[in-house]
Amino acid sequence: MTDVSLTTPPETGETRRKLFYPHGRWHPEPGDLFEIAAGVFWLRMPMPFSLDHINLWILDGGAEGWTLVDTSIPASSCKDVWRPVLKRLQAEKPVTRLVSTHYHPDHLGLAGWLCKKTGASFAMTQTEYLMARMLLSDQRDEPPEQAVRFNEKAGYPLEKLEEMRREGWGRFARAIYPLPDEYLRLKEGDVLTIGARDWEIVVGSGHTPEHACLLDRKGKVLIAGDQVLPRITSNISLHPTEPMANPLGDWLDSIEKLRALPDDLLILPAHGFPFKGLHERLDQLEHDHRHKLGLLRRFLSDPRKATDTFEILFGRPIGDSEFGMATGEALAHLRWLEAEGLAMRQVEDGTADLWRAV
Numbered sequence: 001m002t003d004v005s006l007t008t009p010p011e012t013g014e015t016r017r018k019l020f021y022p023h024g025r026w027h028p029e030p031g032d033l034f035e036i037a038a039g040v041f042w043l044r045m046p047m048p049f050s051l052d053h054i055n056l057w058i059l060d061g062g063a064e065g066w067t068l069v070d071t072s073i074p075a076s077s078c079k080d081v082w083r084p085v086l087k088r089l090q091a092e093k094p095v096t097r098l099v100s101t102h103y104h105p106d107h108l109g110l111a112g113w114l115c116k117k118t119g120a121s122f123a124m125t126q127t128e129y130l131m132a133r134m135l136l137s138d139q140r141d142e143p144p145e146q147a148v149r150f151n152e153k154a155g156y157p158l159e160k161l162e163e164m165r166r167e168g169w170g171r172f173a174r175a176i177y178p179l180p181d182e183y184l185r186l187k188e189g190d191v192l193t194i195g196a197r198d199w200e201i202v203v204g205s206g207h208t209p210e211h212a213c214l215l216d217r218k219g220k221v222l223i224a225g226d227q228v229l230p231r232i233t234s235n236i237s238l239h240p241t242e243p244m245a246n247p248l249g250d251w252l253d254s255i256e257k258l259r260a261l262p263d264d265l266l267i268l269p270a271h272g273f274p275f276k277g278l279h280e281r282l283d284q285l286e287h288d289h290r291h292k293l294g295l296l297r298r299f300l301s302d303p304r305k306a307t308d309t310f311e312i313l314f315g316r317p318i319g320d321s322e323f324g325m326a327t328g329e330a331l332a333h334l335r336w337l338e339a340e341g342l343a344m345r346q347v348e349d350g351t352a353d354l355w356r357a358v
Helices: 078-090 113-118 126-137 145-152 159-166 171-175 247-258 276-299 306-314 320-339
Strands: 014-017 020-021 034-037 039-047 053-060 067-070 095-098 123-126 184-186 191-194 197-204 210-217 221-225 265-271 343-346 354-357
Touching: 034 191, 034 265, 053 113, 053 265, 067 320, 078 095, 078 113, 095 191, 113 184, 123 126, 123 210, 126 171, 145 159, 145 191, 197 221, 197 247, 247 276, 247 320, 276 306, 276 320, 306 320, 320 343
Parallel strands: 067 095, 095 123, 123 184, 221 265
Antiparallel strands: 014 020, 034 039, 039 053, 053 067, 191 197, 197 210, 210 221, 343 354
16 A cells, blocks of 8 residues: 555654654644555544544554554544545455554544454453453442542542532543453563564553553554653543552653663654654653652642642643643652652541642
């Protein structure tokens, strides 16, 4: 299959913030496929959110068929983009495999629908698959009191706690088409041979527990999912299901792990534009979090609630739609300071926890 994009990328790339973008800010139009590396096709899928797209990857497996990497959400607009793409692919050969890098709905939401339409097998790491299964099965008319208490302890105002109770519990299930009933487990170091490329599974943590990246060492390509994004930083949140976890610690450990990969890889991120400069971007991501941790520790010279730290961490007002995600990220940074012995919390029944620097 050749380049079937209806638009043409620029002949030269550009450098921004020390990262090199081979195609600049160009991207294929919705429904077009662009062969960004031999046998690797880029499908940019629009999404109806502030994060308005996701990059999906289609791998040419030769006679074996096509492999899809990530899916987008089960919105009718996304299905409308997929239908002609699938028709075009299947006119040449079958779609035989679907890989989801992690359990978030923009990466997993249409997995069941795509597998049903194509007969493809489904592959994912075990923790991500089981996490999705757990969240899909946990639907209730009211949120568990433990989750309400978790947000109360973080500093949620009363009106937001009441809103949380009214909304019920199980929003994840509304963003996921029913999952395939079986899957192929992906593990660290596994190799998927797809056409002329051998894709090694490299696992990162922090954004989600067992996020799979696909690395072709010989071809120098990394399908990075949300583990390495070129411009924005992945959300690192603490969740009520595991309140004593340390996701930011896991994230920083994963950054160190990924530094062992070659620096000349073409990075194919889930959001933004393909780029080169892996080590520089890892340095930027680490610096961003450690800078915020330093600011946060100084801010905790006086006792603070988690929700008091938004201005320090984000530098801008946080709207209602972002409040929950911002709270999770604030708690992840506070929990890292606590785990490192740099902060402690004062716990009192019926009130928010107060955090202060040690």
